Amino acid sequence: MKSPLPCVFDHPNHADITTRLPSEWAPWPRDDSSVNHHVLSTSKTPSRFKKNKLRWPKRPVVFISDPHADAEAFEASLIAAGVAERKKKAALGQLTLTKKGRRTDIIVGGDCLDKGPSNLTLLRSVKQLYKLKARVTLLAGNHDLRLLMGLLALARKKDIGNQHFFVRMGKKVVPLFREVFDEYLADTKWDKKIPDEDTCRTLLFPGDDWFKEFPFHAAGFLTVEGIDREVRKMASKNHSFEKHCLAAGLSLRQVYATSLKCQQLFLHKKGEFNWFFRKMALVAKRGSFLFLHAGLDDSMAQMLLKNGTQYANKAFHRNLKRRDLFSFYYSSIANTFRTKYRDADLPLTARGVDAIHKAGIHVVVQGHINRQQGQRVAIKKGLVHVEADITLDSHSRKVEGLDSYGIGATLIDKTTGIVGLSCDYPTAKVMSANELKGIYE
Missing domain, CATH: 3.60.21 (Purple Acid Phosphatase; chain A, domain 2)
Known part of the structure; x- marks a missing residue:
């Protein structure tokens, strides 16, 4: 009642x-x-x-x-x-x-x-x-930590276990990149030290051997169903991530530059959002x-x-x-x-x-x-x-x-x-x- x-x-x-x-x-x-x-x-x-x-x-x-x-x-x-x-x-x-x-x-x-x-x-x-x-x-939250994994993976030496984490963030992170680029980079000489488009693609995306090697790397950590789901998810995101970035008006050079800015904002001690992951439970x-x-x-x-x-x-x-x-x-x-x-x-x-x-x-x-x-x-x-x-x-x-x-x-x-x-x-x-x-x- x-x-x-x-x-x-x-x-x-x-x-x-x-x-x-x-x-x-x-x-x-x-x-x-x-x-x-x-x-x-x-x-x-x-x-x-x-x-x-x-x-x-x-x-x-x-x-x-x-x-x-x-x-x-x-x-x-x-x-x-x-x-x-x-x-x-x-x-x-x-x-x-x-x-x-x-x-x-x-x-x-x-x-x-x-x-x-x-x-x-x-x-x-x-x-x-x-x-x-x-x-x-x-x-x-999983979306929060996906950003962190993507930023950390970009900052570290690539291996089979981490090289997919950036693209794994998928299309839902693109609005954040758009916001960061517009607020912090748009009116600057952001492209001064940023490599060409093909090099940025290599830096951001998993290598050709990832899909072949990841199931062996993940054996014993993930369930069989988990490995299959991860590979299928990555196949989709690997195919579509660049398209979603371009649809938002971001080239891969801009995405790479924005990612470096996000590292500064979220990971550096003096970054505006350094508190975010530090306070997280x-x-x-x-x-x-x-x-x-x-x-x-x-x-x-x-x-x-x-x-x-x-x-x-x-x-x-x-x-x-x-x-x-x-x-x-x-x-x-x-x-x-x-x-x-x-x-x-x-x-x-x-x-x-x-x-x-x-x-x-x-x-x-x-x-x-x-x-x-x-x-x-x-x-x-x-x-x-x-x-x-x-x-x-x-x-x-x-x-x-x-x-x-x-x-x-x-x-x-x-x-x-x-x-x-x-x-x-x-x-x-x-x-x-x-x-x-x-x-x-």
Whole structure:
């Protein structure tokens, strides 16, 4: 039954945002006609759930994932969640924290980059939260790390394990390159020390022997399905990457020059966005809730059980510094921001789920899998997942037939429970603390 929604966004300057949001809440849908028809049910709940006490985060949590370079959607979602506000006519990047925002954990679930329309503005919006001393946790997303792998691979000696990482970024990184070129290089003598087009192609693309040698190089690291998927994906991207660059008005010389500029911006100590990868975490645990971008596998489950989230985050950063990019990107650590529990991904079995429960983790909150009708709660691999990627960026929304930019956030608090707020669903979905607690008793 619908009820009035307690106002979490009471800002008169933001009628354009509030009018697009639901004004009522209803229990999280479970009927067969809803998009959540196979979600949480006691009959599906693993027995261990009922033996362990569910612990809620000490502070309220706002989880916003997959903004994909849409600063307007990201900031609107912060405002909708009640943690930020913006003075009338203020530009993007000029948010201030509300009273609620100062006492709330804001977790950005990864995939800040790619697709567009505003990669650089989105990064500056996230940085603004740090400047405001908000309680921000920035998680690693697969799109974010793909950029890092591409930039690092270009800076290192080519080998079979790393020479495909630049082109592997694919067409979705092209808007970022376009933005960087226009802002930093267009009015400079960018081409002064840049080699010719053919040399740039050789520097950026994998060699002719890659497709023959990679399956042997990856044997033992990836599943058979994973190797086949990687080779097929690269065949497509190798064929189309240059075409996508040219369609955006970028020659390979310009792409190469832009990549060097991105190395300076993201990797050098004085680079404007040096903070981005440095502040990034792999996982965050609040009470019995684990926040990450994608999912888990058995090895990561064991790591979290034996060593905890702090160790996992340190391992993530130490592995990023290794020279062998291949062993990092196809490891259990990287699987955490890439998996969709496909045959090609590292497996999560009953053994891993048991370890996760023993580690005191009962709910995984993730991005990565975009939903068109708001958040979804589901049992996957015997583990409760809150799928919180609600298609925020205007690029994806246009492709999927959705209007404008997206607005929404997942709110987690022991007083109200789990709230799924989205402009694409008629009510706010609420799973009360008592309702979720009842599963464990």
